Amino acid sequence: MMHVFANFWLGKLNLQALPPNAIQWFGALLMISVPIGLAVFLTVTKRWKWLYKEWLTTQDPKKIGVMYIIVAVAMLLRGAADVALIKTQQSISVGHSMGILSSSHFQQIVTAHGTIMIFFVAMGLMFGLFNLIVPLQIGARDVAFPFLNATSFWLFFSGMVLVNLSLILGDFAATGWLAYPPLSELRYSPTVGVDYWIWSLEIAGVGSLLSGINFLVTILKMRVKGMNLMKMPMFCWSVLGSTLLIAFAFPILTVCLTLLALDRDIGTHFFTAGGGGNMMMYVNLIWAWGHPEVYILVLPAFGVYSEVVATFSRKRLFGYTSMVWAIMAIVLLSFIVWLHHFFTMGAGSDVNAFFGIMTMIIAIPTGVKIFNWLFTMYRGKIRLESPMLWFIGFVVLFTIGGMAGVMMAVPPIDFQLHNSLFLIAHFHMMIVGGVLFADFAAITYWFPKIFGFRLNERLGRIAFWCWLIGFLLSFIPLYILGFMGATRRLDHYAAGLGWQQLFIVSAIGAAVIGIGVGVQILQLVYSYFSRRNNLDLSGDPWDGRSLEWSTPSPVPFYNFAKTPHVTERDAFWVAKRHNLKDTRPYEDIEIPKNTPLAMIIAAGALAFGFAVVWHIWWLAVIGLLTSVVSLIVRSMDEHTERIIKAEEIERLDKLYSGGLSR
């Protein structure tokens, strides 16, 4: 009787779901202490109402962008903690010593590291930048669908919460970040770990898809008058490419995850070893999403570099048109290379040859972009401020990592290097050197626009050098280890192999990166407290080229007091050179009203995801109903906007552009 009762109310959840050992208890307590600490802080400083009114219910893309970046940075720290454990284990788990982690715990950490870094750090930073910069650069006051945008963010947030809940209740997938079957099937992974993985990505993935659609429409439909596509800043072009990829790739992820969930929960045979399933179909599906995903992340990074290089070389971007074509070529090609992730599947030499050649071809448009940036610098008046340093670091790392990629595009070589640490070194060079460095450059570059003061330059430089040196120390040994035969997700190896020194060097490198992260946190704190010395009063601290620099810093909630006037590329640069003044009258502006419904929809999704993980069906129904009913309530509401009168805009504009101290 008791049993049936508990089963109904709690599903599979019971006391055994709590952490099994000291290290995991520590992780769980750390994870719980963050929200509790925040709650205490908010209560003590009496900021709940402020938080609710200014942030949780907002539909302002700038604020949503900031929230994305805060979540992503928090997750970066979580992912970095995972690295510390991984590197420690690999340095000491040799021969007779088994290190500090059990094998299954180690696999969970590696899986969590990959999942969190891609979905909640790289994607979070990327969507944060979309929200902050795209509307400003195209001269718009908002995104196409503000409510959808807020919903996307909260779904992303819900997915993040679900991943981190697995630290406290139950376990996480021990399958690697893409959870290949049959290992991820119920038979071989009977715990809830894989379910956590599935549902957090499913929820965050839907958020990403909706956000992709939103920005695609925003760019295509909301550009200011006069800005045709070929006059857009390059960052917006790269976002357009990225969102096209999101629209075509993320539905495949949704399907793939759902099918795995069906296999695990209702006994279908999609990817099972028996019953007529086909596990290689999973690998094909997940990479048909996964390879475009790489470009979803890296295209906006390319966009950031294009902005940074042009601004800090004080020159027009070299080869604008070829840049656009390169982006579009990459968009197309990225859908026909997915099989290079599993040349060893045994598809036959013809198929492998096709995908190998396509993979090599994709290096051409990428090379075009690298040369365009270098030519932009050529004979420019270069200022080597920290965004530019990140760019130069990127060129070095990305070119090395890219060439390693072209090597692996040759199927016979890939047969040797498949699943080795060589591959790990390659893709970290692309994702860290390519994407993360761009995010750091972007944060430094656009920080004054959003917050009204600059980040400390000296600390930024120190952080950069820590990252660059730490990165090389950490990953060059992995290339060598890969050649020596070390495989990925390795938690123990024989002493006679002679790998330990290289693993220790790699761990030292990771520690140097850790120092870099510490310096970045210090930079943020220090810059905040000394902000009076770095205030950006002009709104244009770097002598910028695109429209966002024409607004005062921090940007007022309405973005532009008057819709900007665009006749050619680098509109703001041109306006500055010709000293153009806008004499048109002010107009009324429509602003979306705040609403908690986006948050409630996502909370319903979170409850649903958690319930399905633990088979608590009553909660699943409640979660689903919450989301659906909120959606219906929202769709009934026809008064979702408020008008701000022209006089009010005029008053605020004079106030802001007067450079009043804040």
Next chain:
Amino acid sequence: MSEISPALRLARTNKLIAKYDKESKTIFGFWVYLMTDCVLFASLFATFAVLRHNTFGGPTAADLFSLPYVLAETLALLTSSFTCGLAVLSAQQRHKNRVVFWFAVTFLLGATFLALEINEFHKFVAMGDSWRRSGFLSSYFTLVGTHGLHITIGLLWMAVMVAFVIKRGITDGTLKRIRMLSLFWHFLDVVWIFIFTIVYLFGVIKV
């Protein structure tokens, strides 16, 4: 006709353009969403294509499907698309009662389709040929079931829509929503044509 000042006329025109922009943005966004849904179905069709011969000793498509039954389903759904079109036409002419009537007919036809589909599923499951039986049946139930789920969502949307129209009448807001609902409904029709062809016809005539 009363005289209005040029400035006022300009302001009105601008307002009209703004309204049009907003609506075209929403409709375009909905089209993009439909295309992503199309990719979702494409993935499910691909899984079906991979697994359709993996019957694992269970029944094949030819053993299970009855074409006349599927024809009935198809006719119900295609007719519902036609009546949905009539509802949109009435909405454009601002005939509130006709809109409600044609949506009611569409709803009934859609519900009929859904009932037929659930009945078919039930029959297969009762015979022991559920999604657990084989890879083929897993992919069959998932592909056709996903379409059914979309139809269910469409019906729920339609019910809310009709309530909305009864309460508020045909405004610009409701008209825009009606257009989107009809796009959704026609899209599901197109997907069904592919299901009918690839799952049922190809299955029974053994292509």
